[in-house]
Each structure stands twice: as C-alpha cells, then as structure tokens.
Amino acid sequence: MEIEPFALERWFDEHEHDADIMLAESGIRSLPADRFDLDPGKLGYVIPTDGDPEFRAEIAARYGRGPDEIAFTVGTQEANFLTFLATLSSPAPPGGDGPGTGTDAVVVTPTYQALYSVPDAIGDAMSVPLEPPTWELSVDRVAEAVDDDTAVIVLNNPNNPTGRYHDEGRVRALYDLAAEHDAYLLCDEVYRGLADDPLPPVASLGDHGISTTSLTKAYGLAGARFGWLAGSPGVVDAAVRWKDYTTISPSLFGQHVAEQALGDREGDILSENRALAREHHDIVADWIADHDLDWHDPVGVNAFLTVPDGFDGSRAFCRAVVEEASVVLAPGDAFGCDDYFRLGFGHETEQLEEGLARVGEVIESRR
Numbered sequence: 001m002e003i004e005p006f007a008l009e010r011w012f013d014e015h016e017h018d019a020d021i022m023l024a025e026s027g028i029r030s031l032p033a034d035r036f037d038l039d040p041g042k043l044g045y046v047i048p049t050d051g052d053p054e055f056r057a058e059i060a061a062r063y064g065r066g067p068d069e070i071a072f073t074v075g076t077q078e079a080n081f082l083t084f085l086a087t088l089s090s091p092a093p094p095g096g097d098g099p100g101t102g103t104d105a106v107v108v109t110p111t112y113q114a115l116y117s118v119p120d121a122i123g124d125a126m127s128v129p130l131e132p133p134t135w136e137l138s139v140d141r142v143a144e145a146v147d148d149d150t151a152v153i154v155l156n157n158p159n160n161p162t163g164r165y166h167d168e169g170r171v172r173a174l175y176d177l178a179a180e181h182d183a184y185l186l187c188d189e190v191y192r193g194l195a196d197d198p199l200p201p202v203a204s205l206g207d208h209g210i211s212t213t214s215l216t217k218a219y220g221l222a223g224a225r226f227g228w229l230a231g232s233p234g235v236v237d238a239a240v241r242w243k244d245y246t247t248i249s250p251s252l253f254g255q256h257v258a259e260q261a262l263g264d265r266e267g268d269i270l271s272e273n274r275a276l277a278r279e280h281h282d283i284v285a286d287w288i289a290d291h292d293l294d295w296h297d298p299v300g301v302n303a304f305l306t307v308p309d310g311f312d313g314s315r316a317f318c319r320a321v322v323e324e325a326s327v328v329l330a331p332g333d334a335f336g337c338d339d340y341f342r343l344g345f346g347h348e349t350e351q352l353e354e355g356l357a358r359v360g361e362v363i364e365s366r367r
C-alpha cells in the first residue's frame with residue numbers, strides 16, 4: 001500500500017511551532033477546559049470499546065438510528081479511515097463478510113486530503129472537481145464517474161477548504177445515486193454544527209448514508225479527540241472490527257467531555273461558536289474588500305481566497321507570508337488548487353486582526 005504524505009500537516013509541521021500567528025486552523029477556537037468536569041473517575045478503556053451504549057443511543061437518535069448504528073472513534077479522522085476500510089471491498093474486514101461491493105471511491109474535490117488519499121491507498125479514488133469560483137457541485141459529473149466498481153461516494157459538507165455548503169437537493173441526489181449503485185454516500189459533516197441552519201445529516205437519509213463527525217471543528221474541542229460514524233449496522237459492524245486494530249476504543253476522557261458538550265450545554269456552545277464565526281466573517285469580508293481578493297462566501301470559518309497578484313502560486317505566497325510576517329496560512333496547492341490559499345478565521349479576535357494586518361502588508365508590498 002502506498003500513500004501520499006499529508007501535504008497540509010507537513011506544511012504545519014514546518015511552520016506552526018515557530019510562527020507568531022496561526023491563521024490556517026480550519027475550526028473554531030478551543031473552549032477553555034475548565035468549562036467541563038474533567039474527572040471521568042477512572043481512566044480505563046471505554047467499555048464496550050465502540051462506546052457507552054446509552055450515550056450511543058442518544059447520538060444515534062439524531063440520525064433516527066439505534067445504538068448499533070453508531071461507533072465512537074478517535075476524531076473524524078479515524079471515523080473516515082474506518083469507513084473506507086469498511087466500505088471498500090478489499091481488503092475484507094477482519095473475519096470476512098463486509099458490506100463493500102466495490103473497490104473504488106468517487107470523491108468530490110477539493111477536499112480534506114485524507115478523504116481522497118486514504119481510499120486511493122486502500123483501493124482506487126477518482127476525483128470529481130467542484131467548479132470555481134462558486135464551487136458548485138455537479139451531480140451529473142458525479143453520476144458520470146460512478147459505476148459498478150464504486151463502493152462509496154465521498155462528500156465533505158460544509159466543504160473544507162472552500163466553505164461551500166451544498167444544498168439538500170444535491171445531497172439527496174448523490175444519496176440516490178449511491179443507492180442505485182448499491183454503494184454508500186459518506187458525508188464528512190465535521191463543520192455542520194457551524195451552519196446556522198444545518199441540513200439533515202446524510203446518515204438519516206437511509207441505509208446507504210454514512211455520516212462522520214466529531215467535537216473538533218464546531219465545538220472547539222479538538223483535544224478531546226472524540227468523534228463517531230453513523231450508518232447501517234453492516235457498515236458499523238465492519239468498522240468496529242477494523243477499530244480493534246487501530247485505537248481499540250475512544251478515550252474515556254474524550255467520551256466524558258462529549259457527554260457534557262453534547263448534552264444540555266450543546267445549544268449554548270453552538271450558538272456562542274456560531275456568533276463568533278459570524279463576527280469574524282464580517283472582519284474577513286472587510287479585509288478582502290480592502291485588498292481586492294475574491295472568495296465564495298463560506299459557511300464555517302474557512303475562507304478560500306485567490307492568491308494576490310505578484311506571487312508565483314499559493315506556496316510562494318504562503319512562504320512569503322510566514323517568512324516576512326510570521327503568520328501561517330494554508331497553501332491551496334495542498335488541496336490541488338494553486339491559485340488559492342485558505343485562511344482560518346475561527347480563532348481569537350485579537351490574533352485574527354493582527355494576522356490580517358500583517359498579511360495585508362505583505363500583499364501591498366508587492367503592488
């Protein structure tokens with residue numbers, strides 16, 4: 001098995017530690033840990049290892065599903081990884097008998113790299129690009145790419161890096177396409193909680209829908225490393241058999257924080273985070289107008305912006321910004337879009353304003 005290095009993680013590894021300001025984070029700022037009870041009483045494994053059954057039942061109800069149709073994982077990253085192992089027909093899950101009927105994934109791009117590179121390493125991935133500058137999803141183009149070898153269609157909605165939130169009609173059309181081909185629609189919904197009016201999750205659409213998500217991006221609880229996948233019992237069962245070989249169980253500590261964040265306090269946390277996202281969105285919109293850049297107005301806290309004039313592509317621009325202004329941005333070439341860069345605006349207001357001022361100076365210095 002061969003897999004590409006994760007371009008964005010490598011870029012962060014090079015610069016994140018030493019730079020003054022991080023404007024490349026894709027999620028909302030972290031909540032203070034002291035807002036939660038941090039004592040789960042003991043620190044053993046979560047038993048059973050796919051998560052506390054009562055808590056699973058509560059989360060499953062969000063999808064109109066039962067507790068055996070949810071597995072708790074270490075973040076969305078693991079949930080996606082296990083979903084690919086479960087749905088692609090080869091290799092078969094431990095013990096044989098998986099739900100997968102094909103070897104291929106059809107992936108809507110640009111997207112978070114793991115959603116393409118992982119299925120491409122396990123089987124074969126095909127990309128169906130969104131059309132700039134509005135990043136509209138063409139169901140027809142996905143339909144042209146899907147055939148009997150397709151095991152899974154992959155969508156990230158709202159999308160990283162573009163911030164495009166594909167509408168319910170298009171998502172349902174992708175679901176129907178997956179169902180017609182006896183395949184699955186996997187939707188990574190990790191940014192969904194930042195939308196003011198979230199669409200129904202894909203796992204609620206029927207047996208061919210799989211949703212993955214976590215506490216990371218919308219709740220500001222990345223360090224809890226707590227996520228899940230929701231889907232039909234066959235998919236979840238195969239994923240759990242693979243999970244025995246990845247992390248065994250999610251962290252008990254993460255599950256303890258999740259029980260609080262997804263309980264009574266959820267409404268407050270999400271409205272607080274959405275308000276911050278709205279406020280910062282307006283700051284970024286003004287800055288974009290001041291510097292003559294273009295974007296598709298995003299849902300979430302990622303702006304995918306055109307590289308300004310005077311720079312030879314996204315990496316040259318981001319390198320100039322980190323070297324001259326000590327601000328980390330995300331180069332679009334990490335998403336296969338060299339004319340764009342991603343700016344995360346979910347973190348502290350002061351950092352955002354200072355970071356934008358510094359990036360603005362670099363842009364204007366070349367004009």
Ligand SMILES: Cc1ncc(COP(=O)(O)O)c(C=O)c1O
Nearest residue numbers: 026075076077112160190214216
């Ligand atoms: C679309 C998407 N999925 C998954 C992840 C990883 O999230 P988690 O912290 O839940 O593993 C990211 C992180 O940037 C992401 O953008």
